[in-house]
Amino acid sequence: MAQITLVEAVNLALKHEMQRDPTVVVMGEDVGVDGGVFRATLGLSERFGPERVIDTPLAEALIAGMAIGMAAEGLKPVAEIQFSGFAYTTIDQILNHAGRMRHRTQGRLSCPLVLRTPCGAGIHAPEHHSESPESIFAHIPGIRVVYPSSPRRAYGLLLAAIRDPDPVVFLEPTRLYRLFKEEFADDGQALALDTCFTAREGSDVTVVAWGAMVHESLAAADTLAEQGVAAEVLDVATLKPLDMDTILASVARTGRCVVVTEAARTCSFASEIAAGLAEEGLLNLLAPVQRVTGYDVVVPLPRLEHQNMPSKARIVRAAKKALEFS
């Protein structure tokens, strides 16, 4: 069985769906001959031709809007926004149109599109290349927001996103693109959307994370295990719609919860999960929910980015704080 990286998993999922479904088109800046700036679309143009692997003009709002037009007209566009910091101009299209088209027309038109964008910090990139905008997208009705944490997860979730009949914002953690490999079979098996995955079982504290922070949380769980603490790590994977039931069930067993995101703290998705626990899981909590987040600062340039991103040590400290609370 092959070993692949996360970015290769994205590439293989795109190839698989383009082969399986002739209505799938891939579009974005430099996705054609160049294969994408991260090479996520490598080889697609050669295999499927430039009409289905579309190098667009440099215009992100157009890319999103065009994907809406294509989707409503029967194609399944998978649009790439080169970096998440450039995705903000797409929000008008995603919020005002993609997420509303099905409802606005009472099911007459729909938008089965995927907007992929690399995101998150930790790769020494310039300004605007390290954002983690999941909570901004998760606030938008009518769409799904998916944030994979490993090669296998990226493959299965991207297949599911492309096959989903509604718009999906698919956030790819650049930091994990080539960080590690996983055993993998290109079997076309999609993973379920709208569900959390248990990345590691444990009974003392629940650590909830998504994207690159799952990796960091698993490392923290290793450290905690050395100290006799069994941490359960949940990979949220699909942030919207949120599978709160799995989180509540885990916290009902552990009584303690740490939620991790590299995005800025205020109105972060960690806040949404903490609120859900306060609302529906309060009597199961033995300690206040701990949020480990980026600070409410502009995402720092590379020399300071690791000061802002939740680290293994910060997650361990938060878990201990929850465990020591009485």
Place this chain on the structure above:
Amino acid sequence: MSIVARFEIHYSQFLGPNGNAVAPLPAFARAPGALVGLYRWMVLMRAYDAKAIALQRTGQIGTFASLLGHEAINAGVGSAMAKDDVFLMTYRENGVMLMRGVTLKELFLYWGGDERGSDYSGPRGDFPICITIAAHAAHAVGVAYAMKLRRERRAAVCALGDGATSKGDFYEAINAAGAWKLPVIFVVANNQWAISVPRAKQSAAQTLAQKAIAAGIEGCQVDGNDVIAVRHAMDEALDRARSGAGPTLIEALTYRLSDHTTADDASRYRSPDELAEAWKLDPIVRLRAHLMAGGAWDKAREDALLKECNEQVQAAAQAYLDTPPPAADQMFAHLYAQLPAPLQKQRAAALTEDGADHAR
């Protein structure tokens, strides 16, 4: 120094303000009665418009955007398009929508604040009304790309206003449409006013049509109060699109004879004299004069038509008023293909305890 490129923008008009032909008429307009069908549509549009404003003034529909003065543009676009083309419109193209098969009742439903108005019986692939200015120009590019990819002889037609041509969305769309030579037509109804901002303050460009030049696509200007000119430009543009020769930008010059919407009061920012001058170019008066001069129309037919249109509009308004509002769970309907679990909980709440609060 040498000239590396040179461009021209052509203007076309066939009927002058008094209905006289000022240029040889295109073939479709030559027979005396050829334009009667278009005229009937334009009169229906105006009757609908008046009824919608009356309904708004009496609190029976919400804010309404009048198409008064835009009847020739609506009729020219609506009559030129084929059913399997895709129309992407703003809120001032209700006339085109009617001609394509959307019912008067559905339009009243829409303006009455009922989403079912956009689930219309017209061409099922036509887009819903786009209120965010020029966002749908990008949708049109996507629709046209899909048509071209599938080698279809169809076109996307995107209607915009003069204000929309100031937006980045518009430039991004015409630029991309040109780069891919897509079967798409951008029809700009230049009615001189973007709410309170006049055309001259919108752009220093001499014409809006010339924006096509920067995008490398065909651009032309027509008299938007002359239905023949609009229809003719649309015919040419559709031929161009269907034959693979690429997009067209049509600037149709008209005037917004109404307020921006019923929530606006245009007397705050424009003079009565200007409005009075614009009424002299009324597209309906012009076409009627032309038809009467050719013997294809008379007062008896006019009276009968007005009666017929008013009855039709009245019946549709009544049908709208007789339609009960949707149930509260319609908020959740069609939000996703299948309502996700967290939303099922919210829907249940809306229908039970929260809904009961609202009913009280």
